[in-house]
Amino acid sequence: MRVLVVGSGGREHALVEAIAASHLEPEVFAAPGNPGIAKIAEVADIPADDLVALRDFAKSRNIDLTVVGPEVPLIGGISECFWEEGLQVFGPSRAAARIEGSKVFSKEMMRHAGVPTADFEVFDRPDRALDYLRSKDEFPIVLKADGVASGKGVTVARTLEEAEEAVRETFGGRFGAAGERMVVEECLLGREASVFVMTDGENILPFLPAQDYKPIFDGNEGPNTGGMGAYSPLMWMDPITYGRILEEIIRPTLHQLALIGAPYSGLLYAGVMVTESGPKALEFNCRFGDPETQAILPRMGSDLLELMLATNEGRLAGREIEWSADKAVCVVLASEGYPESSHSGDEIQGLGNLPAGVYVYHAGTEERDGRFYTNGGRVLNIVGTGPTVLEARARAYAAVESIHFEGMQYRTDIALEAIELEEI
Structure with missing residues (x-):
C-alpha cells in the first residue's frame, strides 16, 4: 500500500511516523516534507497548495491514500481534485472545510445547529466594528479575522485600544483576503x-x-x-x-x-x-x-x-482507540522574531543522542551537508513521554536544554498546571 502525506510541519512528521508504523506496512511519501520526514519517507518537492501537481504525483506513483495535514489544501478543494481522478483522500470536501475556512460560516452554522458558543457579531466594515466596540463596557473581547491566518488572526483584546488596533490591522490588509470580514465575540472564561x-x-x-x-x-x-x-x-x-x-x-x-x-x-x-x-x-x-x-x-x-x-469506507461504528497510559508533553522551539517575522539559516545543534522517551518532530528545518538549519517560524517540536506529566515534562525540557540555535525561543510553562492537578 502507498500513502502520501501532504504538508511539511511537525504535525506531518508525526503523521508520517504513525502511518509508517502501521501493520499494513505502507510505502510512505510526503510532499513537500522536511528533513526529519525524509529519514522515514520519500519526499517530493511539491508545495502543499499545488493541488494539480499533487494529484499528478499521486496518480504517477499509484498512491492508495492521500492524508492532508494543513488546512489550506482542504479549503482549496484538494479532495474534489483527487476524487475526480478516482483517488482517495483522508479529509473533508471543500464545502465541509468551510468550517475552518470562514469564521463567519462556522459561527453562523453553530447558531443554526444550536451549538453552545460565545455571543458574536459579524462586520465587513471597520467603522461599524469600531462603533460596536466603543459601545461595549466589558473587556476583554475577542476579534477574529474571517479567513485562514495561520493561527495569527485572533486577538484577545484586554482594552478598547487593543481592540481598535486589531480592527485596523485586520481591515488594513495584515491578513489579506482573510481580513475582509471579522467576527467580534465575547471572551469565554474557563x-x-x-x-x-x-x-x-x-x-x-x-x-x-x-x-x-x-x-x-x-x-x-x-x-x-x-x-x-x-x-x-x-x-x-x-x-x-x-x-x-x-x-x-x-x-x-x-x-x-x-x-x-x-x-x-x-x-x-x-x-x-x-x-x-x-x-x-x-x-x-x-x-x-x-x-x-x-x-x-x-x-x-x-x-x-x-x-x-x-x-x-464507513467502517467506524463500534470502534475504540487504544491508548498508552503514558502522558505526553510537547514543547515548540521557534526561531528569532516569531510570530511577527522568521529568521532562517541558523545551525541547529544538539539533536543527537537524545534520551529514551523523547520524540523530535521537525517543522521549519533544512539539511545541508548533514547539518540541520532553521528554515521557518516554528522549527522543532520536542515531545517527552512518561508515566506522569511530571516525568514527561522533565524529559521534554531536558531535551530542549540540550538543543541550541541562535535566537531560539520557547515557553517554559507548558503543562505546568497539569503537574499541580496530578498532585491533587
Whole structure:
C-alpha cells in the first residue's frame, strides 16, 4: 500500500511516523516534507497548495491514500481534485472545510445547529466594528479575522485600544483576503481543550483530548501563534464533560453540515472552552491540530492508517482507540522574531543522542551537508513521554536544554498546571 502525506510541519512528521508504523506496512511519501520526514519517507518537492501537481504525483506513483495535514489544501478543494481522478483522500470536501475556512460560516452554522458558543457579531466594515466596540463596557473581547491566518488572526483584546488596533490591522490588509470580514465575540472564561474526532459523516471515533498554548510567551502573554506547545491527556477533563462535548458540540455540528449538503468525513477538530455553565465551542478546524497531534499520536496504541481507511469506507461504528497510559508533553522551539517575522539559516545543534522517551518532530528545518538549519517560524517540536506529566515534562525540557540555535525561543510553562492537578 502507498500513502502520501501532504504538508511539511511537525504535525506531518508525526503523521508520517504513525502511518509508517502501521501493520499494513505502507510505502510512505510526503510532499513537500522536511528533513526529519525524509529519514522515514520519500519526499517530493511539491508545495502543499499545488493541488494539480499533487494529484499528478499521486496518480504517477499509484498512491492508495492521500492524508492532508494543513488546512489550506482542504479549503482549496484538494479532495474534489483527487476524487475526480478516482483517488482517495483522508479529509473533508471543500464545502465541509468551510468550517475552518470562514469564521463567519462556522459561527453562523453553530447558531443554526444550536451549538453552545460565545455571543458574536459579524462586520465587513471597520467603522461599524469600531462603533460596536466603543459601545461595549466589558473587556476583554475577542476579534477574529474571517479567513485562514495561520493561527495569527485572533486577538484577545484586554482594552478598547487593543481592540481598535486589531480592527485596523485586520481591515488594513495584515491578513489579506482573510481580513475582509471579522467576527467580534465575547471572551469565554474557563479551561480550554482541543478535541479530535474521526468521522465518516455518521459515526464518530473520539481521541483523548489535549491542550495547546497559543500565545508566544509564558503566562499566555504576547501575540497568538500557530501553537507553542501541548500536552495530553487532560488531567481535569472528566468523562461526563467529555460526553457533553461530543453530544452538544460535535454531533449537532456534523448533523448541521449534512443538512446543508456538506457531509463531513475525516478528522474534525473542535476548540472548546469548558465554562462554569458547561462546554462551549470556540472554533473548528478541518484537520489534525498542530502541535496537539505531536502530543497525541505518541500515546496512540491503535493503527492510525487502518482507522483512516475505516473512516473513508464507513467502517467506524463500534470502534475504540487504544491508548498508552503514558502522558505526553510537547514543547515548540521557534526561531528569532516569531510570530511577527522568521529568521532562517541558523545551525541547529544538539539533536543527537537524545534520551529514551523523547520524540523530535521537525517543522521549519533544512539539511545541508548533514547539518540541520532553521528554515521557518516554528522549527522543532520536542515531545517527552512518561508515566506522569511530571516525568514527561522533565524529559521534554531536558531535551530542549540540550538543543541550541541562535535566537531560539520557547515557553517554559507548558503543562505546568497539569503537574499541580496530578498532585491533587
